[in-house]
Amino acid sequence: MTRAFRIVRRRVLQMIPVILGIVVFNFLLLHLAPGDAVDVIAGEAGAGDAGYMARLRQQYGLDQPLPLQLVRYLWNVVQLDLGQSFRQNQPVLDLILARLPATLLLMGTAMVMSILFGVVLGVIAAWRVRSLADTVISIIALLSYATPTFWIGLMFILFFSVTLGWLPTSGMQTIGTSQTGLQAAIDVGRHLLLPAITLALFYMAIYTRLMRASMLEIYGQDYVRTAQAKGLSDGRVAFKHVLRNAMLPVVTMIGLQVGALLGGSVLVETVFGWPGLGRLAYNAVFQRDFNLLLGILLLSSVMVVVANLLVDLLYAALDPRIEYR
Amino acid sequence: MKRLRAFWRHYRRNLAAVIGLAILSLVLLMALSAPLLFPTDPWEIVARPFIWPLQDWSYPLGTDMLGRNVAAGIFHGAQVSLLIGIIATIAALFVGVLVGALSGFYGGLTDDVLMRLTEIFQTVPAFIFIFVVVAIFNPSVQIIVLAVAIVSWPPIARLVRGEFIALRNRDFIQGCIAIGMNDLRIIFVQALPNALAPVIVTASVTVALAILAESGLAFLGLGDPNVMSWGTMIGAGRQVLRQAWYLTAIPGIAVLLTVLALNLIGDGLNDALNPRLRGRS
Numbered sequence: 226m227t228r229a230f231r232i233v234r235r236r237v238l239q240m241i242p243v244i245l246g247i248v249v250f251n252f253l254l255l256h257l258a259p260g261d262a263v264d265v266i267a268g269e270a271g272a273g274d275a276g277y278m279a280r281l282r283q284q285y286g287l288d289q290p291l292p293l294q295l296v297r298y299l300w301n302v303v304q305l306d307l308g309q310s311f312r313q314n315q316p317v318l319d320l321i322l323a324r325l326p327a328t329l330l331l332m333g334t335a336m337v338m339s340i341l342f343g344v345v346l347g348v349i350a351a352w353r354v355r356s357l358a359d360t361v362i363s364i365i366a367l368l369s370y371a372t373p374t375f376w377i378g379l380m381f382i383l384f385f386s387v388t389l390g391w392l393p394t395s396g397m398q399t400i401g402t403s404q405t406g407l408q409a410a411i412d413v414g415r416h417l418l419l420p421a422i423t424l425a426l427f428y429m430a431i432y433t434r435l436m437r438a439s440m441l442e443i444y445g446q447d448y449v450r451t452a453q454a455k456g457l458s459d460g461r462v463a464f465k466h467v468l469r470n471a472m473l474p475v476v477t478m479i480g481l482q483v484g485a486l487l488g489g490s491v492l493v494e495t496v497f498g499w500p501g502l503g504r505l506a507y508n509a510v511f512q513r514d515f516n517l518l519l520g521i522l523l524l525s526s527v528m529v530v531v532a533n534l535l536v537d538l539l540y541a542a543l544d545p546r547i548e549y550r
Numbered sequence: 551m552k553r554l555r556a557f558w559r560h561y562r563r564n565l566a567a568v569i570g571l572a573i574l575s576l577v578l579l580m581a582l583s584a585p586l587l588f589p590t591d592p593w594e595i596v597a598r599p600f601i602w603p604l605q606d607w608s609y610p611l612g613t614d615m616l617g618r619n620v621a622a623g624i625f626h627g628a629q630v631s632l633l634i635g636i637i638a639t640i641a642a643l644f645v646g647v648l649v650g651a652l653s654g655f656y657g658g659l660t661d662d663v664l665m666r667l668t669e670i671f672q673t674v675p676a677f678i679f680i681f682v683v684v685a686i687f688n689p690s691v692q693i694i695v696l697a698v699a700i701v702s703w704p705p706i707a708r709l710v711r712g713e714f715i716a717l718r719n720r721d722f723i724q725g726c727i728a729i730g731m732n733d734l735r736i737i738f739v740q741a742l743p744n745a746l747a748p749v750i751v752t753a754s755v756t757v758a759l760a761i762l763a764e765s766g767l768a769f770l771g772l773g774d775p776n777v778m779s780w781g782t783m784i785g786a787g788r789q790v791l792r793q794a795w796y797l798t799a800i801p802g803i804a805v806l807l808t809v810l811a812l813n814l815i816g817d818g819l820n821d822a823l824n825p826r827l828r829g830r831s
Contacts, residue, residue, distance in 0.1 A: 246670035258686040371810035373762055375769050376784055376802035383795050488677025492766050507770060510685040522682050526674045
């Protein structure tokens, strides 16, 4: 059995109770919510006579004891049936999958940006510790960590779009044009730039601070002194010996931040009119579409679990000492 | 008292942390003085709309698109932000410390069950969770505090668990166990005070994150409709971003400074309370 396979197997076994817990939790939330799906439908129709509502409840199985409903709900989720959005008359899963690519594009870009800038800034700060560059980088990181994401997004719109007119204010594509190929990609890229930077800032700050601390700690270790003593160049010590080990806490943090990144994209998508999951959730709230909302909550939790699995593998690739039992 | 003075001696060496404390004191003062300085409801229309800041000294921060006093909103908003941030953090500390202490102290099955539970709450994306819960149960300060607390306790629990695992094997705890001291007494009287330093540091960051979460929620229109919140003001100002950007900028700066102050305080506490780090910058 290969090492990667063992890691995956162990992780998947660990994931099962967590996902099961989240599904049960979701179910409870749905039932604690004031009013059920039938109330929503009846409200939609304007009125509902008691007989009709009772029949509907029977049809959806809402009249059955709670444990039985839970079993049925679990069975549906296992079959990837997240129920129906009563507002949009479509399966919840279809609605989510239609919006997922936009969110993944935004999240992925923001994640790459935050890691790249965070690591580079952290390395520079640690390399020139207590210099002017270190101070400036620390201040940037502190400010980025304290700034509300949605607010800095609005300020970017004000400056780059309204005042300078460089970039579009919202959406994912220019409406009313039929571009193809490279042109279309550039158009999406122009729309993507501001939201991605907005989302990336907060996480960039986390990685900068972590990377700086982690580099400084590793610079103090004996094996680094050995590497320096045997006459390796500064660059070789920094990149071959220090950087790789200093990346480990950053990789762990990336896994921990995936969920937060998803939450952040709800806000950023709302600010920039980005047609992703966040916008879907935002609209679902105001339409009181609980099935859809809980579907989004469940699926985003599953995404976090999957992301953590990937991070584990990446971690193992970076550090061959890691062995999972 | 003597320990407090020693603590302050270490804390004040960190200039950034002292600045953070000064900003937070100012925000606290704003929150406390809000009912005195601005006795009228901050939602009330008091003047003509769109008076820019520094134009009319009766309204130093100007008025919004309906003619409400921005300064009154900022002062009352300080109350809401701090209240929600602090109460949610206290609730999260309560649950997090309890779960972490039991988990770390007993280990074994207790630890397994409690840590799986923690993992469930840590896996669900925090902001989406808060957003969904507040949307389902209708926005009110109580629900917001509850939802924020539910997502804030897992990191505290993990931290406390780690401390307790380390403490459990120390001689003085083993001694307590050997003389047959009651478990609860060992956990809360003997071990907990020794695990508190990192918890206090985390608490200041937890308050900061809670304030950010509340402002985001209010920005999306899910704040308590009965109270004036900074996030609500940003959300409203957004509608007129082009004509009157100060309506968005001012409450945002208020959030930024408050969160920044709390983070600086967290760093300062970390330096002052963690003796291993003393002497390092």
